[in-house]
Amino acid sequence: MTAAGNRRDSTPASPLDALRERILARAAMRLAHDFNNDLTVIGGHLELARRGPEDLGARLDAMRNAGERARARVRLVQDLGRARPGTEGPEVHRLAPDLDAVCQLLCGREIVFEISAAGPASHGAVDRDGQRLLTAAIIMEALDAGIDRLEIELEPLGDLLHVRVRARDGAEGDPALATRLASVAAACGIELEQRDDRGDRLLAWTLRTGARQVGTTTGPATATASDGPVMVVDDDPTVRRIFVEALRRTGVEVVEASSGTEALALVESGPVPGLLVTDAQLHGGMDGPALARRMREQHPHIGVIVVSGYASPEGNGQSEFTWLQKPIPLKSFTQHVLALREADAPHEAA
DSSP, X not given: OOHHHHHHHHSOOOHHHHHHHXXXXXXXXXXXXXXXXXXXXXXXXXXHHXXXXXXXXXXXHHHHHHHHHHHHHHHHHHXXXXXXXXXXXXXXXXXXXXXXXXXXHHHTTSSEEEEEEXXXXXXXXXXXXXXXXXXXXXXXXXXXXXXXXXXXXXXXXXXXXXXEEEEEOSSOOOTTHHHHHHHHHHHTTXXXXXXXXXXXXXXXXXEEOOOOBTTOOOSSOOOOTTSSOEEEEOSOHHHHHHHHHHHHTTTOOEEEESSXXXXXXXXXXXXXXXXXXXXXXXXXSOOHHHHHHHHHHHOTTOEEEEEESSOOOGGGTOTXXXXXXXXXXXXXXXXXXXXXHHHTSOOOOO
């Protein structure tokens, strides 16, 4: 081995690299356990389906759901392995289910955890990778310390996001806990504070998100993603037809286009969509992100979902959009669309 190789191998791992190794080791163990359960479910339903056609639809649904759960867990492990703190991620109101998935992946039923969002709805983007890694670090420490319950509260206030983590276990606090977590938090650009709150261990930190709160502004009403129809753009007519039909069954008004040029022409003639759902790769010289940016030049309120057959490029500077990866179950697809429209719907101020 070369001297350069020896130096590289002897370089101490950074706190983040060490954390990633622990996450991947823990996740591999959890994945093996969960995959065995999924294979048992799929194999069991296949065996029962061979014995008779009763409840065949329900059995197929159960097998598909098991496969979708496995795919989601593998994708999350991949995301955690390449997480880059400091990369702007999704909006604040989407962080709670994201952190919930991290908890489910790493600790399953070993720790009872509760993640809640308090305060008014907020639309500021937040560093998802940093929050994922710090949450994973807290979970790993909790597992080592034998903590049996975690409570995580997210409270958006103006352009800040307050995060509080309370560990309940009835044991003495670990004085080195904050020191170990602080090294990871610092690498994530997060400053931790630790204090006792009614005898419970409490970690807290505050992030600046550039958020805007729904219902706190005054002046004339502005258009939001909840206004206007949903526009679906895909050059594959079979995929486009499935998405359009699924959305129309929820009662959503939908317009469709097969290219970026056709989509811009439809917007020019009206009505202006409130939400654009576009394939990432479109024929005709204009891809999905380019189409979205062109639309937002004239109509900044338009919400954007980009659907891609490749991994989400959120770490490559394109996180201003919501990215969904194919194949995606129709139920999940429609939930994302409806959630984005609901999140941007105007609400009465308290």
